[in-house]
Amino acid sequence: MTVRLAAPATAPGMERGAVARERTQQWLAIGIAAVLVVVLIVLPLVMLVYGSLRDAPPGLPGVFTAKNYEILREPDFLSLVKNSLIVTCGSTILAMVVGGGLAFVLVRLRMPMPRLLDMLVTVPAYVTPFIGAIGWSLLLSPRVGYLNHFFELVGLPTIDIYSLGGMVWVMGIYEAPIVYLYLRPALSRIDRSLEEVGRVMGASPTRTARSIIVPLLMPASLSALLLCFVNLLGQFGVPGVLGGPEGINVIPTYLVTLVQQYPVNPNAASVLGVALTVTTMVLLWVSNRVLGKRDYTTVVGKGRYEPGPTSRRMRWIGVTICLVYVFLTEVLPMGMMFFASFQKVFTPDFGRSGFTLANYKYVLSYPSLVTSISNTLLLALATAVIGSVLALLLGFIVVRTRLPGRHVVEQIAIAPLAIPPSVFGLALLWTWITVPVGVYGTLLVLLLAYLALFLPYTTRAAIGAFRQVSVDLEDASRVLGGSWLLTLRRIVAPLVGPAILGGAIIVLYHSVRELAASLLLYAVGTQVISVAIWEMFNEGQYLELFAMSTVQVLIVLVLVLVVRLLGRRFVGVDATDGRATPA
Amino acid sequence: MQVRTLKSAAAMSVAGLLALSGCGSGGSESPSATATGFSVETAEQEGTLTWYTSIPTEASNAVIAAFQQKYPKVKVSLLRSTTQDLWQKFQTENAARRGVADVVGFADWGIMNDAKTQKLLAKYVPDSVRSAVDSGVLGSDKVDADGFYFASRELLITIAYNNQTVPAEHAPKTWDDLLDPWWTENGHLGILDPTKTTGTYYAYYAMDQAGIAQSFFSGIARNKHGIKQYDQGGAIQNALSSKEIDAGVITDYSVWSLIQKGQPFTVVYPEAGVGGSFDYNAVAAAAPHPAAARLFADYLGSTDGSQAIAKALNTFMVRSDVPPYPTGKPPISQVKVLPLDPTKAAAQRDDFYSTFKGWMG
Numbered sequence: 001m002t003v004r005l006a007a008p009a010t011a012p013g014m015e016r017g018a019v020a021r022e023r024t025q026q027w028l029a030i031g032i033a034a035v036l037v038v039v040l041i042v043l044p045l046v047m048l049v050y051g052s053l054r055d056a057p058p059g060l061p062g063v064f065t066a067k068n069y070e071i072l073r074e075p076d077f078l079s080l081v082k083n084s085l086i087v088t089c090g091s092t093i094l095a096m097v098v099g100g101g102l103a104f105v106l107v108r109l110r111m112p113m114p115r116l117l118d119m120l121v122t123v124p125a126y127v128t129p130f131i132g133a134i135g136w137s138l139l140l141s142p143r144v145g146y147l148n149h150f151f152e153l154v155g156l157p158t159i160d161i162y163s164l165g166g167m168v169w170v171m172g173i174y175e176a177p178i179v180y181l182y183l184r185p186a187l188s189r190i191d192r193s194l195e196e197v198g199r200v201m202g203a204s205p206t207r208t209a210r211s212i213i214v215p216l217l218m219p220a221s222l223s224a225l226l227l228c229f230v231n232l233l234g235q236f237g238v239p240g241v242l243g244g245p246e247g248i249n250v251i252p253t254y255l256v257t258l259v260q261q262y263p264v265n266p267n268a269a270s271v272l273g274v275a276l277t278v279t280t281m282v283l284l285w286v287s288n289r290v291l292g293k294r295d296y297t298t299v300v301g302k303g304r305y306e307p308g309p310t311s312r313r314m315r316w317i318g319v320t321i322c323l324v325y326v327f328l329t330e331v332l333p334m335g336m337m338f339f340a341s342f343q344k345v346f347t348p349d350f351g352r353s354g355f356t357l358a359n360y361k362y363v364l365s366y367p368s369l370v371t372s373i374s375n376t377l378l379l380a381l382a383t384a385v386i387g388s389v390l391a392l393l394l395g396f397i398v399v400r401t402r403l404p405g406r407h408v409v410e411q412i413a414i415a416p417l418a419i420p421p422s423v424f425g426l427a428l429l430w431t432w433i434t435v436p437v438g439v440y441g442t443l444l445v446l447l448l449a450y451l452a453l454f455l456p457y458t459t460r461a462a463i464g465a466f467r468q469v470s471v472d473l474e475d476a477s478r479v480l481g482g483s484w485l486l487t488l489r490r491i492v493a494p495l496v497g498p499a500i501l502g503g504a505i506i507v508l509y510h511s512v513r514e515l516a517a518s519l520l521l522y523a524v525g526t527q528v529i530s531v532a533i534w535e536m537f538n539e540g541q542y543l544e545l546f547a548m549s550t551v552q553v554l555i556v557l558v559l560v561l562v563v564r565l566l567g568r569r570f571v572g573v574d575a576t577d578g579r580a581t582p583a
Numbered sequence: 584m585q586v587r588t589l590k591s592a593a594a595m596s597v598a599g600l601l602a603l604s605g606c607g608s609g610g611s612e613s614p615s616a617t618a619t620g621f622s623v624e625t626a627e628q629e630g631t632l633t634w635y636t637s638i639p640t641e642a643s644n645a646v647i648a649a650f651q652q653k654y655p656k657v658k659v660s661l662l663r664s665t666t667q668d669l670w671q672k673f674q675t676e677n678a679a680r681r682g683v684a685d686v687v688g689f690a691d692w693g694i695m696n697d698a699k700t701q702k703l704l705a706k707y708v709p710d711s712v713r714s715a716v717d718s719g720v721l722g723s724d725k726v727d728a729d730g731f732y733f734a735s736r737e738l739l740i741t742i743a744y745n746n747q748t749v750p751a752e753h754a755p756k757t758w759d760d761l762l763d764p765w766w767t768e769n770g771h772l773g774i775l776d777p778t779k780t781t782g783t784y785y786a787y788y789a790m791d792q793a794g795i796a797q798s799f800f801s802g803i804a805r806n807k808h809g810i811k812q813y814d815q816g817g818a819i820q821n822a823l824s825s826k827e828i829d830a831g832v833i834t835d836y837s838v839w840s841l842i843q844k845g846q847p848f849t850v851v852y853p854e855a856g857v858g859g860s861f862d863y864n865a866v867a868a869a870a871p872h873p874a875a876a877r878l879f880a881d882y883l884g885s886t887d888g889s890q891a892i893a894k895a896l897n898t899f900m901v902r903s904d905v906p907p908y909p910t911g912k913p914p915i916s917q918v919k920v921l922p923l924d925p926t927k928a929a930a931q932r933d934d935f936y937s938t939f940k941g942w943m944g
Contacts, residue, residue, distance in 0.1 A: 059678020143771060144825050162811075244818060245773070245811040262667045262694055262781055264674065345844050346824045366644075368661065433679040440679040523672065524633050524662045524683050535664060539639050540817020540837075 022484045030403060033393045037412050040452040044427035045277070045419075051430040052270035058433035068267045072275060084250040087167045088233045094172025095228050099179025100221070102325060105318040106180075107187040110310040117322045119560065124329040125177035126509040126556045128530045130237030131549045132174045134537065135333025137161050137241065138340065144348045146336065162246045171238050173329050175231060179224045186220030226287045227417065230280045234420020236516035237530075241537065251276055252422045252516060259426060259520060266426065273423035280418035334553060341546035359547035369548065371525060372532040373555070375443060379528065380511035383450040384504040387458045390451070391500055392493060395462030400471070410463065414456040424453055425517030441523040449517045454507040461503030465496035505563050512556060529555075625874035627656040632875035634659055635673060636688040637666045637862070638896060639817075642840075645895035650882050657875050665815065666781045670694045673867070677703050682869025685876035686883070688735075690862040691781035693929030695732050698865065704731045705866040707877060711885035715902055720886075725861070725901045734861035735883055736892055737899040739920065740775065740786035742851040743838040744830035745823055755830060757853045758795055762802035766830075771808050773828040774800075778936050779814035782834070786858030788928040788935055789921040795855055800942040810943065823848065836898035843897060843909045850912075856919040861901065 052069070056062025071077055102121050111117060124132065139147040140161035148158040160166065190213060198208040236252040243249060249257070251272055258269035310318075340346070344354035363369050397403060398410045416424065428449050432440040439445050473495070477487040515530040522531050529552050536545035636643055640663045647659045662669065666689045676683050687704075689695045698704050708730045715721035725734040742755050749755075753765045761772065777784040790796040803810055811828060813819035820837050822828045824846060835857075838850045864883050870876040882888040889900040893908045899915045907914050928935075 057674065057678065059675070059680075141825065141827050143827050244814050245822070247776070247812055257779075260665070260668045260671050261778070262670060262691065263697075264667075264671050345841075345846060346821060347846075348825050366640075429675065433675055436678075436680045438681060441676055441681045441683055523676065524660050535640075538665065538815045538817055539663070540815065540820045541640065542817075542821050 026401075026484060029393055030397055030401070033390065033397055034409060036390060037394070037409055037455075040448060040455065041412055041415060044424065044431045044452070045415075047430035047434060048270050048273050048277075048423065048427035050434075051267060051426070052274050054267055057264055057266050058430045059436070068271045071268045071271050077272075080249055080251050080254055083164060083248060084233060086164050087171065087239065087250055088229060090164075090168035091171035091175060091232045092225065092228045094168060095175035095179050095232070096221075096225055098173060098176035098325065099224070100183055101321060102176065102180045103183035103187050105321050107184055108307055109314055109318045110307040111315060111318050111322075117319070119564070120326045120330070121180060121322055122177045123326075123557065123560070124174045125181065126513060126560060127174075127334075127553055128237060128513040128515055128533065128549075129171065129174040129235065130241050130515065130530075130537075131337070131533065131552070132329065132333055133170045133238040133241040134542075134545070134549070135337050136166070136170050138336045139333060140166065146348070147332075162242050162244075162248075164248060166242050167239050167248075167250075170242065171232050171235060173325075174238075175228050176325070176329075178231065179228060182220055182224035182227065183217065186217055190216050222287060222290065226283060230283065230418055230420075233280060234276065234422065234516070236420075236422050236519075237534070240534075252420055255422050255426065256516070256519065259429075266429065269426055270430065273420075273426050276423055277419050280420070281415065284415075284418045334549075337546040338550055341543060341550055343543055346542045359543045360551075362544050363548045363551060368525075368527055369532055372527040372529050373551070375446075375526060376512055376528040376530075377555075379443065379446055379450055380508050382447055383454060383511045384458075384508045386447075387451055387455055387507050388500050388504045390455065391458035391462040391503060392488075392496065394459050395466045395496065395500075396488065396492065398463050399466035400474075410459070413459040416453050417456045419453070420516070421449075421453055421514060422516035422520065424449060425520035428517070429520060440521075441526070443526050445521050446518060446526060446528070449521060450507075450511050450514060453514070453517060454510050457506045457510070458500055458503035461499045462496060465499035466492075468499075469495045508559065508563070509556070512552075512559070621874035621877045623654070623878060626872075626878035627654065627875075629872040629875040630656060631658045631660065632685040632870075632872045632879055633662065633683055634686045634688070634879065635662045635664075635669045635684045637664065637669060637690050638688065638892065639663065639837075642892070642895035646883075646888070646891045649891035649895075650879060650888070653882070653887070654878065657878065659879065665779075666690045666694060667779075670698070673698065673703065674701070677701075677867075677869060680869075682867055682871060684867045685870040685872050686864060686879050687867055688862055688864045688883075689781075690738060690860060692785070692861065692863065692925035693932065694781065695727075695863040695865065696929065699727070699729070699731045703868050705868045705870065705873070705876075706730050707866045707880065708733060709877065709881035709884040711881050711888070715884065715886075715904075720904045721902050727863075732863045732865035733884055734863050734901050735889060736862045736896070737859055737901055737915065737920070738782045738786075738862060739835045739852070739857045739859040739899065739918065740783055740832060741835040741838075741857050742830060742853065743823065743833050743835070743848050744851070745826060745828075746847040746849055748826055748829045754849065755851055758799045758855055759802075761830065762799070767803075767806050770806065770830060771811075771828045772803055772806055772830055772832075773811040773813055773819050773822050774803070774832040775816065775819055775834070776812040776814045777939060780816060782860040782862075784932065784935070785860035785923060785925065785928050787939065788931070789858035789923040790856075791935065791938075792923070793856055793858075793921045795921075796939075797942060800939065801944075804943045812943070836896055839897035839909055839912055842911075852913070852918045854919065856921040858921050858923065860923070860925075 051058060053064050053066065054062045055065045055067070105111065106114060106118055106121070137145075139145050140159045142148065142158060142160040142162065145158070145161065151158050161170075194212050198212050199205075203211065234252055236256060239248070239250045239253045240256075243253060255269045255272045258265045258272070339350070341359050342355050342357070343350070344356045344358070394409065394413050398406050428445055429440070432445055439448070469492070473491055474487050477491045482490070513530060514528070515534060518528050518531050519534060522528065529548070533545055533548050533552065536542075536548060634643070634647070638646070640661070643661050643663055647661065650659060651657065662672070662684070664672070669687065670689060673684055673687055687698070689698070706729070708726055712721065712726060712733045716723045716726060727733065742758070742761065744755060749770070753763070753770075755761050755766070760766070761770070766772070775783040777787045787796055790799070811822065813822065816834055816837050819828075819831050819833050820841060823831050823833070823838070824841065835850050835852070838848050842848050842850070864880055866873070866876045866880050883892070886902060886904055889902045889905045892898065893900045893905050897908050897912065899907060
C-alpha cells in the first residue's frame with residue numbers, strides 16, 4: 001500500500017531514514033484522523049443502533065430485542081411522520097423561495113449598501129430558531145397576539161401560530177439564510193459572458209435563464225434543498241415551542257419526550273433516531289448520485305458576479321424585499337421580545353407592565369446563566385479550532401493521498417450533515433454511559449457532540465480548498481528539501497487556511513445556537529445559553545428569557561461583526577460565511 | 584375528612600424505624616452527628632453540594648440563600664428542571680457511574696420509589712424530619728417506610744382564572760361551573776397535560792378516584808375553542824398572564840406567586856375537592872458530598888427550610904407548623920384534598936393515560 005503525498009518519497013536530499021520517519025509521521029497522522037472520526041462519529045452511531053436493540057436504558061442490564069422497532073408500526077408514529085413531512089416539506093419550500101429570492105436580489109441586482117443588506121439578511125442564520133418561535137408566538141398567539149389584534153382591526157382573519165402552518169412559517173423564514181448562503185456563491189460564480197453569449201445568439205432572457213442559469217445553479221440548489229430538508233426534518237426547538245399547547249409532535253420532539261418522559265424510553269427513542277438517520281442518509285446518497293461528481297457545496301467562491309445596470313425601480317423592489325425579510329425575522333419578533341424584556345410582569349398590556357431592568361440584572365448576575373455564557377463561548381471556540389485542525393488533516397488525506405478508503409473517511413466525516421442533533425445527542429448518551437470513562441456529564445461530551453455535528457462544514461471547506469490549490473507548490477517545497485510537516489505547516493496551511501477559517505466561522509455560529517443535542521447532554525455546570533433559554537421557557541420565566549435572548553442575539557451580532565472585521569483585515573475572507581474575497 | 588396516605592403501613596414502619604435507630608427524641612432541629620452519621624463541620628469541609636429539584640429557579644435560589652445564611656461555608660449548585668428530566672439525568676449519571684447529585688427532589692412518588700428500588704438513594708431520614716414526626720408536626724405517612732425519602736411540600740391542582748377576562752357572574756367556584764354554557768361557548772381553557780407533568784397525573788388520578796375527573800374532563804373537551812394542554816407549568820402560567828386562556832387547571836402555588844406579583848387572578852379550591860401530590864426529597868446514594876447532602880436534606884425538612892420554601896414558592900408545606908404564604912391564602916385545613924394512594928396511582932399510570940386521552944377526544 002502506498003501513500004502518494006505531495007512529493008515523491010525519494011525527494012533529492014532525503015536519506016532513507018528520513019523517508020522512513022516521514023512515512024511513520026504520515027501514517028500516524030492518518031491513524032489519528034481515522035481514530036478521531038471513528039470515535040466522534042462511527043462509535044456513537046453504532047451505539048445508537050445498539051440502544052435501539054436493547055430492552056433497558058443505557059448502563060442498565062438488559063437483553064437484545066427487536067421489539068422496540070414495533071413503534072414504527074404504531075398509528076402514533078404514522079401521525080408523527082405525517083406531521084414531520086408536512087412541516088419539513090412546507091418549510092423547505094418556503095426557505096428555498098425566500099432564500100433564493102434574497103440571493104437573486106443581492107447578487108444579480110446592483111443594490112445600495114450591499115454589504116450591510118447582506119449582513120442583515122444572514123443574521124437569522126446565527127440565532128437559535130426557537131427564539132424566533134417565541135417571538136412569533138407573541139405576535140400570532142390566537143387570542144392575544146399583537147399582529148392578530150391588528151388583523152382583527154383591519155377585518156382580516158386571525159392566525160394561530162400554534163399549528164403546523166405556524167411551524168412551517170417560522171422554520172421556513174429562519175432557514176432561508178442557509179439557502180441564501182448556499183446560492184449566493186453559486187450565483188456569484190456564474191460567468192456573465194455566458195449569458196451575454198446566449199443573448200447575442202438571440203435567446204430571450206427567459207430562455208437564457210432556462211438554458212444557462214438554471215443548469216448552472218442546479219447543483220447548488222439541490223444541495224441547498226437537501227441540506228434544508230435534513231436540517232428542518234431534525235429541528236427540535238421550533239416544533240417544541242409551537243407544538244406544545246396543541247399537542248402537535250414531530251419526530252425530534254417525540255424523540256426527546258421519549259428520553260425525558262417517565263418512564264424513560266431511550267430504546268424507542270433510538271429506533272426513531274435510527275429511522276430518521278437512515279432516511280436522511282438515503283437522501284444524501286441519492287443527492288450524491290444525482291449530482292454525480294459535481295462539488296455540490298461551496299463555502300469558497302472563485303470570483304464575484306458583477307451585476308449589470310439595475311433600474312431604480314428594481315433596486316427599490318430589491319431593497320424592499322430585503323428589508324421586509326429583516327423586519328419579519330428580526331425587527332418584529334425580536335423587537336417585541338426586547339420591549340417585553342423590560343416588563344415587571346408578563347402581560348400583553350404594556351401600559352400596565354411597568355419598566356424594569358431587573359430581568360437583565362437577573363440574567364447577568366445569576367451564576368449558572370453566567371456560566372452558560374462562558375460555556376457557550378468556550379465550546380464554540382474549541383469546536384471551531386479543533387474542527388479546523390481535524391479538517392486540515394482530513395482534507396490532506398482525502399485530496400493529497402491515494403490511501404485506499406480515504407473516500408470512506410470523507411463520507412464518514414460529512415455524514416453528520418444527515419444526523420439530526422437530537423439523535424446524535426442520544427447516540428452520545430448511549431456511548432458515554434455504556435463506556436463509563438468519565439466523559440458523560442462534562443463539557444467534553446458537549447465538545448464531542450459539537451465536533452462531530454459540525455465537522456462536515458470545516459471538512460468540506462478543507463477538501464474544496466485542497467482541490468483548488470495546485471500540488472506544484474507543495475512539490476516545490478519538497479524538492480527544496482522541506483519536510484512533510486514543514487510543507488503542511490508553511491505551504492498548505494496558509495493556502496487552504498482562509499477556506500478552513502470560513503468553515504470554522506460557520507461552526508462558531510452553529511455552536512452558539514445548538515440546542516437539541518446539548519439539551520440531552522448537559523449536566524450541572526455544563527449548561528449552554530440555548531439550554532438556559534429553553535429551561536426558562538419551560539419554567540415560564542418569559543421575561544428573563546426575553547432578556548437572555550437579547551443577550552444571545554447581541555453576542556451573536558458582536559461575533560459576526562468582530563469576525564467580519566478580523567477576517568477581512570487579516571486573511572482576506574469575508575468571514576460571515578467564509579466567502580473568499582476576490583483577489 | 585381527608586385521607587392522604589403514602590402507604591397504609593407507613594406510619595407503623597416509620598415509628599419502628601425511628602425506634603430502631605434510637606432517635607427522634609428531643610424535637611431539636613439541629614442535625615446531630617451521632618444520630619445521622621455526619622457533622623456540620625464535615626459538611627463545611629466538603630463545602631459544596633448539588634441539588635436537583637423541580638422547584639422553579641427563582642424560588643430554589645431563595646431557599647439556597649436562606650440555607651447559606653445559616654451555613655455560609657456550604658455552597659449549593661442547582662440543577663432545576665422538570666421531575667421527569669431530572670430523573671432521566673439522575674438515572675443516566677448513575678448508570679455512567681458519575682453521580683453528580685447530592686440531594687434530589689422528585690414531585691412524583693413513582694419516580695422516587697423507582698430511585699429507591701434501583702438503589703440510587705441513601706437510607707437517611709433527617710433529624711428535623713424525625714423530630715417533626717415525633718412532635719406531631721409531620722404525619723409519619725410523609726416519610727418513606729424504609730427511611731429513604733420524605734415529603735416536604737404539597738402540590739395541589741386547582742382552578743385559577745383571570746379576573747379581567749371572566750365576568751364576575753361567570754367566575755367558577757366548582758369544577759362543574761367550567762362546563763356551563765358560558766364557558767363552553769366563550770371561555771378559553773387550558774389544563775396541564777398529565778402525561779408531561781408528573782404531579783398533575785397524581786392529582787387527576789385522585790380526581791378520578793373521587794368520581795370527579797370523567798365528567799369534568801370529557802365535559803370541558805366539548806369547549807368550542809378546544810382545550811389547550813400545556814406540558815409545563817410555566818407555559819400555562821404565561822397563557823393565563825397573556826390572556827390567551829381565561830382559566831386554567833393549574834398548580835395553586837404558581838398562581839399565588841403570580842397574584843403576589845400583581846396579576847389579577849383568583850385561585851379556586853372547589854368544595855368537591857382538589858387532587859394533589861407531594862414533592863419528595865432524598866440524599867443520593869452516590870452523593871459526592873454525603874455530609875453536605877445530609878445537612879441540606881436536614882434543612883429542607885426543618886421548620887426553617889420549609890418556611891423558606893413556602894415563602895419563596897407560596898406552596899403548602901407538609902409540616903403543620905409552617906403557615907400558608909402569601910397573605911390571603913387559606914390554610915390547607917380549609918381545603919378539601921382528595922385522598923390518594925400513590926402506590927396504586929403509580930401502578931395504573933399507563934391505563935390512566937389512555938383513559939384520559941379518551942376523555943379529551
